[in-house]
Amino acid sequence: MSEKLQKVLARAGIGSRRSMEDWIASGRVSVNGKKAKVGDRVERGDVLRVDGRSMDYSGEDSDSRRMIIYYKPEGEVCTRTDPEGRPTVFDRLPRLDNERWVAVGRLDVNTQGLLLFTTDGDLANRLMHPSSEIEREYAARIFGEVTPEMLHNLRTGVQLFDGPAHFDEILHSGGEGMNAWYHVIIKEGRRREVRRMWETQGVQVSRLIRVRYGCVTLPRGLKAGRWEELSEDQISELAQLCGAGLRKRTGLYGRPKMRAEKEAPPVMENVKRGGYLRRRRY
Numbered sequence: 001m002s003e004k005l006q007k008v009l010a011r012a013g014i015g016s017r018r019s020m021e022d023w024i025a026s027g028r029v030s031v032n033g034k035k036a037k038v039g040d041r042v043e044r045g046d047v048l049r050v051d052g053r054s055m056d057y058s059g060e061d062s063d064s065r066r067m068i069i070y071y072k073p074e075g076e077v078c079t080r081t082d083p084e085g086r087p088t089v090f091d092r093l094p095r096l097d098n099e100r101w102v103a104v105g106r107l108d109v110n111t112q113g114l115l116l117f118t119t120d121g122d123l124a125n126r127l128m129h130p131s132s133e134i135e136r137e138y139a140a141r142i143f144g145e146v147t148p149e150m151l152h153n154l155r156t157g158v159q160l161f162d163g164p165a166h167f168d169e170i171l172h173s174g175g176e177g178m179n180a181w182y183h184v185i186i187k188e189g190r191r192r193e194v195r196r197m198w199e200t201q202g203v204q205v206s207r208l209i210r211v212r213y214g215c216v217t218l219p220r221g222l223k224a225g226r227w228e229e230l231s232e233d234q235i236s237e238l239a240q241l242c243g244a245g246l247r248k249r250t251g252l253y254g255r256p257k258m259r260a261e262k263e264a265p266p267v268m269e270n271v272k273r274g275g276y277l278r279r280r281r282y
Contacts, residue, residue, distance in 0.1 A: 002041040005031065008048070011122040012055060016129075023050070067118040067235045068093070068101075069216060073224035078106040078115070089115060092225055104128060104213065105136075105189045113138070113210035114218040117227075118235075123244050127214070132242035133187040137212035138194050139173065140182050144203030154184075158200040162190060165197055179206070214241045 006020040009029070014020065021038050023029055029036040030049045042048065048055050072078075076087045086109070093101050102124040104116035118124050127134055157166040169185040184194060195205045211218045215237050222228055230238075 002043040005029065005036055005040045005042050005048075006038065007122065008042055009050070009055075010125060011120055014050065014121065016125045017122070065118070065120045065123070065235065067116060067120075067123075067230045067238070068227045069219065069222065069230065070115045070117060070227040071218065071222045071224045072107050072112055072115045074110055074112045077109050078103060093117060093227060106191075107210060108192055108195075111208045111210065112224060113208075114213055114216070115210075116213055116216065116238075123239055123242075126242040126244045127238070128189065129242070130188050134214045134241055135168070135185050135187055135212070136189060136210060137183060137185050139209045139211050140184055140194060140198065140205050141175065141207040142180055142182060142198060142203050143178060143206040145178060146180060146182070146201075146203060150201040150203070153201060154197055158197055160190075160193070160196050160200070165190070165193060167197065183211075214238050 006017045006024060009015070009020040009023070010017045015023070020029075024036050024038050024040075027035055028051050031040060031042055032047050070089060070093065072089050076089050076091075078089050080088060080090050082088055089103065090101065096119065099119045101117040101119065102121045104118060104124045104127050107113065107115060116124075116127070126132055151170055154167050154170060157164050165186070165188075167184045167186055169183075171183040172180060173183045174181040186193065194208060198205050209218075216230070216234065219228060
């Protein structure tokens with residue numbers, strides 16, 4: 001079965017479908033030795049090259065889609081290589097043959113916690129896209145006195161240099177005085193967003209841990225620097241949150257796919273929240 005070229009490239013983790021369309025239009029992609037065009041379709045056996053380098057083609061019916069949870073410790077950077085020689089989150093991931101891990105978002109070097117990696121680049125891009133509004137839950141230890149007025153401001157919205165931002169939920173989860181813990185939920189992933197939001201209120205985040213991404217929660221027994229593989233059911237549940245649940249192994253296109261999506265059961269919305277720090281002390 002053939003697929004659109006930009007879809008195949010996005011699934012390989014090179015970039016989003018829209019950016020792949022731009023790459024194709026600029027002549028950076030070839031199929032079987034010929035310059036590709038936007039809208040071209042490919043199938044098994046076709047030879048794909050991006051900037052002259054060949055890439056493996058895995059069909060949509062492939063069973064190779066994998067996803068893992070990685071507990072990122074503080075001090076690791078979310079890049080494949082670092083010019084300063086710092087350890088990266090990719091150093092401890094399981095090795096792959098003819099595939100690569102694609103990170104679902106990032107955490108800054110001083111933040112620890114849940115990071116998702118997948119071999120499906122298209123799924124990663126959908127999960128990260130702001131339109132999917134996937135919840136990210138963080139446990140934040142705040143240095144400074146937090147007042148009700150501050151919490152009100154953070155819920156209703158504060159102004160950052162790259163636009164307004166707000167927490168969808170804030171829950172006090174332990175500690176008192178100058179070192180209280182809060183669970184906060186946002187639906188986007190701008191750079192250092194959680195830290196910057198608290199800083200607008202004159203307090204600092206002294207420790208930050210991501211404990212949930214969508215329906216996936218950081219396992220209690222998972223130690224920093226270790227990873228755990230998700231089951232196919234867990235991957236499918238996560239994919240449904242961003243509208244990608246029917247992408248794998250359905251064989252449906254056009255109207256049949258739209259009809260199947262309408263008949264699909266609704267996504268569970270009762271996600272367990274906020275219990276991580278109540279069960280575990282730091």
